[in-house]
Amino acid sequence: xxxxxxxxxxxxxxxxxxxxxxxxxxxxxxxxxxxxxxxxxxxxxxxxxxxxxxxxxxxxxxxxxxxxxxxxxxxxxxxxxxxxxxxxxxxxxxxxxxxxxxxxxxxxxxxxxxxxxxxxxxxxxxxxxxxxxxxxxxxxxxxxxxxxxxxxxxxxxxxxxxxxxxxxxxxxxxxxxxxxxxxxxxxxxxxxxxxxxxxxxxxxxxxxxxxxxxxxxxxxxxxxxxxx
Amino acid sequence: xxxxxxxxxxxxxxxxxxxxxxxxxxxxxxxxxxxxxxxxxxxxxxxxxxxxxxxxxxxxxxxxxxxxxxxxxxxxxxxxxxxxxxxxxxxxxxxxxxxxxxxxxxxxxxxxxxxxxxxxxxxxxxxxxxxxxxxxxxxxxxxxxxxxxxxxxxxxxxxxxxxxxxxxxxxxxxxxxxxxxxxxxxxxxxxxxxxxxxxxxxxxxxxxxxxxxxxxxxxxxxxxxxxxxxxxxxxxxxxxxxxxxxxxxxxxxxxxxxxxxxxxxxxxxxxxxxxxxxxxxxxxxxxxxxxxxxxxxxxxxxxxxxxxxxxxxxxxxxxxxxxxxxxxxxxxxxxxxxxxxxxxxxxxxxxxxxxxxxxxxxxxxxxxxxxxxxxxxxxxxxxxxxxxxxxxxxxxxxxxxxxxxxxxxxxx
Ligand SMILES: Nc1ncnc2c1ncn2[C@@H]1O[C@H](COP(=O)(O)OP(=O)(O)OP(=O)(O)O)[C@@H](O)[C@H]1O
Ligand SMILES: [Mg+2]
Numbered sequence: 001x002x003x004x005x006x007x008x009x010x011x012x013x014x015x016x017x018x019x020x021x022x023x024x025x026x027x028x029x030x031x032x033x034x035x036x037x038x039x040x041x042x043x044x045x046x047x048x049x050x051x052x053x054x055x056x057x058x059x060x061x062x063x064x065x066x067x068x069x070x071x072x073x074x075x076x077x078x079x080x081x082x083x084x085x086x087x088x089x090x091x092x093x094x095x096x097x098x099x100x101x102x103x104x105x106x107x108x109x110x111x112x113x114x115x116x117x118x119x120x121x122x123x124x125x126x127x128x129x130x131x132x133x134x135x136x137x138x139x140x141x142x143x144x145x146x147x148x149x150x151x152x153x154x155x156x157x158x159x160x161x162x163x164x165x166x167x168x169x170x171x172x173x174x175x176x177x178x179x180x181x182x183x184x185x186x187x188x189x190x191x192x193x194x195x196x197x198x199x200x201x202x203x204x205x206x207x208x209x210x211x212x213x214x215x216x217x218x219x220x221x222x223x224x225x226x227x228x
Numbered sequence: 229x230x231x232x233x234x235x236x237x238x239x240x241x242x243x244x245x246x247x248x249x250x251x252x253x254x255x256x257x258x259x260x261x262x263x264x265x266x267x268x269x270x271x272x273x274x275x276x277x278x279x280x281x282x283x284x285x286x287x288x289x290x291x292x293x294x295x296x297x298x299x300x301x302x303x304x305x306x307x308x309x310x311x312x313x314x315x316x317x318x319x320x321x322x323x324x325x326x327x328x329x330x331x332x333x334x335x336x337x338x339x340x341x342x343x344x345x346x347x348x349x350x351x352x353x354x355x356x357x358x359x360x361x362x363x364x365x366x367x368x369x370x371x372x373x374x375x376x377x378x379x380x381x382x383x384x385x386x387x388x389x390x391x392x393x394x395x396x397x398x399x400x401x402x403x404x405x406x407x408x409x410x411x412x413x414x415x416x417x418x419x420x421x422x423x424x425x426x427x428x429x430x431x432x433x434x435x436x437x438x439x440x441x442x443x444x445x446x447x448x449x450x451x452x453x454x455x456x457x458x459x460x461x462x463x464x465x466x467x468x469x470x471x472x473x474x475x476x477x478x479x480x481x482x483x484x485x486x487x488x489x490x491x492x493x494x495x496x497x498x499x500x501x502x503x504x505x506x507x508x509x510x511x512x513x514x515x516x517x518x519x520x521x522x523x524x525x526x527x528x529x530x531x532x533x534x535x536x537x538x539x540x541x542x543x544x545x546x547x548x549x550x551x552x553x554x555x556x557x558x559x560x561x562x563x564x565x566x567x568x569x570x571x572x573x574x575x576x577x578x579x580x581x582x583x584x585x586x587x588x589x590x591x592x593x594x595x596x597x598x599x600x601x602x603x604x605x606x607x608x609x610x611x612x613x614x615x616x617x618x619x620x621x622x623x624x625x626x627x628x629x630x631x632x633x634x635x636x637x638x639x640x
Contacts, residue, residue: 056633089548104235117548
């Protein structure tokens with residue numbers, strides 16, 4: 001099958017017929033998914049349904065058995081590791097449930113390092129402005145281990161946002177947090193995505209978040225895509 | 229990136245400090261060994277320049293050379309002054325310079341000689357003039373620096389060759405400083421030079437059969453002594469040859485036909501250095517072993533660190549770091565550890581040398597200078613860096629081979 005010519009404005013995320021299994025253990029089967037510019041998508045499914053696996057595929061850490069994944073039109077599911085690194089670096093930021101920050105560096109240095117590694121250098125003032133915006137402006141000089149869970153997750157979001165990604169992915173960003181902090185973090189992500197027109201893909205098993213998202217993808221139901 | 233490397237080193241600073249110390253000690257040992265070997269060798273060769281042969285009383289030839297050329301050991305005994313005239317009359321001899329030892333001032337030897345000593349060591353006057361009248365002296369540069377003595381100053385020598393011997397003072401015959409020599413880097417820097425006659429004056433010309441130079445001080449008894457029955461004596465004679473053939477013919481002639489011995493400084497210093505060789509090799513081997521242990525310690529520390537840091541390193545990749553950059557951070561950690569160790573080792577070595585030269589006068593007398601840096605030290609530091617890099621290379625490589633997906637989806 002011949003691919004249609006590249007669209008003028010390709011979507012930030014496009015999965016085509018993606019199938020993946022760990023050895024002979026199928027996880028994802030013929031998955032199609034598109035996220036438009038500025039769209040907020042919720043990826044929902046119980047534990048073991050393959051949310052993290054899907055995120056690893058989207059980030060190019062795993063390659064699908066079949067199908068293609070495009071980030072802003074560029075295929076991250078193919079090509080060499082260096083090519084996949086480059087696509088990820090250019091477009092994607094990720095927030096994890098618990099793997100948040102480099103422990104040896106202060107919060108501000110974590111942000112600076114993220115910007116450097118993404119080759120999008122920022123001024124110290126921008127870093128502090130962003131931390132202020134996330135209400136952790138006073139914590140820039142602290143080490144990650146000195147922060148509370150909620151503060152650390154906000155710092156991790158700041159670390160992901162400082163590079164102004166096209167696509168912000170969050171894997172269970174709230175499940176290690178109590179209700180109050182979970183709500184703060186979730187609304188923060190949505191608010192920031194809104195403000196900067198970032199496409200947001202949030203994976204969770206927490207159905208409470210459904211109502212706030214444009215689109216909900218349920219990995220356990222067929223057909224998978226449900227519009228809220 | 230560099231900042232991250234330092235942050236990591238700081239995070240596990242105890243391990244870092246221990247590893248740095250371990251490697252630093254190895255580096256320090258090697259540097260000290262090198263300094264010692266190189267400086268003493270250079271000193272020995274420089275110090276003997278212009279002296280082809282030493283003629284003195286029978287005994288150990290090494291002792292004769294050490295005492296008369298380097299002024300480190302006790303003399304072997306005395307020889308009659310006539311020997312000087314005999315040697316000067318010998319056609320194979322270009323120059324013969326007498327030495328009369330026996331006294332010191334604050335640990336610096338007072339040497340009775342003539343102007344020939346200045347030309348042997350190529351010593352120029354920095355101030356004043358040469359000794360002329362009896363009891364006038366010229367100070368070596370080191371003596372002037374350390375005693376603070378100035379032109380015109382008077383001082384009293386005391387018996388014995390080192391300050392510890394603390395012999396009697398010669399209060400009746402004080403010396404006067406008439407000149408100070410410019411530094412030469414040779415043994416004369418640490419000598420107080422005067423005329424042979426001055427030394428005789430101080431002691432009275434001894435009549436006793438003392439093995440050493442005139443140890444008699446009782447000027448009052450002077451006249452009752454059997455003075456005049458014995459020739460005035462000197463300690464030894466420094467000889468330079470007129471032609472190469474003398475090297476073959478003069479020493480056996482002296483050894484066979486006189487009651488004196490002839491010793492070659494070049495031969496004796498080579499023998500002395502050879503004496504040190506097994507010790508130097510043993511210490512070198514131990515230092516190399518220590519360096520290998522340090523490299524192993526760095527390797528183990530990094531190996532553990534990268535395992536504890538799996539999450540961090542995965543996160544760095546997520547943030548956009550390439551495999552090469554991850555490799556470099558770990559490699560740099562090893563190299564920076566080694567660099568710190570190299571720097572510390574060099575400082576440690578020179579610190580120890582400077583302490584040693586300050587506490588043991590004999591070391592500084594032997595011409596060991598504490599703070600002279602050499603190119604070879606740069607080579608030692610580079611080898612240490614290389615060790616650090618090698619120790620880090622395997623953990624660094626392992627990190628880059630690591631699959632990221634499992635680490636990232638772990639919900640710790
Ligand atoms: N490295 C791996 N090797 C083999 N099987 C794996 C591996 N990682 C995950 N799996 C399996 O793949 C399935 C999907 O795992 P995944 O981590 O994607 O689920 P998840 O939806 O993120 O779950 P959770 O909500 O608990 O995070 C699970 O059955 C898991 O056991
Ligand atoms: Mg998961």
